[in-house]
Amino acid sequence: MQYYICVFLITLSLAFNACEKSTVAECPDACANDTLQHVKRVLLLGIDGCRPDALMKANTPNIDKLMADGKYSLNVDRGAHDTWSGAGWSTMLTGVWPDKHGVHDNLFGGKNYGEYPHFLCRVKEKSSCFKTASIVHYADLNTEIASPCNPDVIIDFDDDVQVAEAVKNYLNDCNMDVVFVNFDDVDHAGHTRGFHPDIPQYIDAIESVDGFFGPILQAVYDRELNNNEDWLIVVSTDHGGKIDGTHGFHCNDPEVTRVFSIFRTKNTNNKGGMSYDPPLVDIVPTILDHISVPVDSLWKLDGIKVAM
Numbered sequence: 001m002q003y004y005i006c007v008f009l010i011t012l013s014l015a016f017n018a019c020e021k022s023t024v025a026e027c028p029d030a031c032a033n034d035t036l037q038h039v040k041r042v043l044l045l046g047i048d049g050c051r052p053d054a055l056m057k058a059n060t061p062n063i064d065k066l067m068a069d070g071k072y073s074l075n076v077d078r079g080a081h082d083t084w085s086g087a088g089w090s091t092m093l094t095g096v097w098p099d100k101h102g103v104h105d106n107l108f109g110g111k112n113y114g115e116y117p118h119f120l121c122r123v124k125e126k127s128s129c130f131k132t133a134s135i136v137h138y139a140d141l142n143t144e145i146a147s148p149c150n151p152d153v154i155i156d157f158d159d160d161v162q163v164a165e166a167v168k169n170y171l172n173d174c175n176m177d178v179v180f181v182n183f184d185d186v187d188h189a190g191h192t193r194g195f196h197p198d199i200p201q202y203i204d205a206i207e208s209v210d211g212f213f214g215p216i217l218q219a220v221y222d223r224e225l226n227n228n229e230d231w232l233i234v235v236s237t238d239h240g241g242k243i244d245g246t247h248g249f250h251c252n253d254p255e256v257t258r259v260f261s262i263f264r265t266k267n268t269n270n271k272g273g274m275s276y277d278p279p280l281v282d283i284v285p286t287i288l289d290h291i292s293v294p295v296d297s298l299w300k301l302d303g304i305k306v307a308m
């Protein structure tokens with residue numbers, strides 16, 4: 001009898017653990033017959049609903065360093081009209097506008113990711129030896145967009161604290177090549193209190209995310225120093241927002257549609273404010289170029305790469 005109780009308890013505990021999401025890194029297996037160099041790598045950090053003017057007002061030393069070491073625009077076109085998060089993230093991650101990816105809201109009803117997939121699919125098609133991750137707070141980004149690409153690591157968490165902890169662990173402990181991260185607390189603060197530089201809670205949320213960036217970026221800087229790697233770090237957002245706590249539907253207001261992007265490599269040419277404003281669709285070709293995944297014209301991407 002004791003034996004049966006014991007087996008039951010072990011089974012129960014395994015089942016319980018399987019349901020719990022852990023921030024501890026479970027590294028993907030290395031690839032057999034791997035011909036990739038693994039020098040060039042990518043970290044895409046997305047901050048949901050972050051206005052550029054509020055980002056500039058907030059005290060963000062980690063993001064400031066990225067801007068100084070890289071290049072940036074504070075006037076990026078994320079597209080008008082389809083200003084919901086689902087549409088904005090789809091544009092950023094697929095590299096095409098909503099007329100192609102088909103997502104106009106947060107219901108993902110018209111999604112056409114079969115024809116216009118998440119860029120992680122393109123990375124994996126080039127070589128399954130690229131180790132990819134999608135670690136998010138906004139779970140739909142994984143269930144709707146990333147999951148068909150079968151990233152090596154695909155996790156969502158209920159808060160930004162756990163997202164940050166997991167990302168730091170995966171970067172420190174595993175040999176990841178391409179990592180996408182989504183933080184969502186800034187958007188929540190905007191909806192609750194208002195999206196505006198004069199809203200202290202909105203500024204506080206941006207400063208908290210910058211704090212989360214610290215250990216994550218340090219992990220990348222350590223890897224670059226110790227392993228001779230060269231990381232493209234991109235930071236951007238899916239939309240801005242208005243002081244009334246909305247970012248609308250069919251919205252053309254510049255505080256919603258004009259956002260920011262930061263691009264940084266180990267040795268960025270022409271650092272600082274960019275002479276043009278690369279639209280949100282330019283992020284995917286810039287990422288693919290950094291890791292030498294050639295863009296196929298049949299993919300019908302809408303953007304062009306940012307020269308680094």
Ligand SMILES: [Zn+2]
Nearest residue numbers: 048049085238
């Ligand atoms: Zn959003």
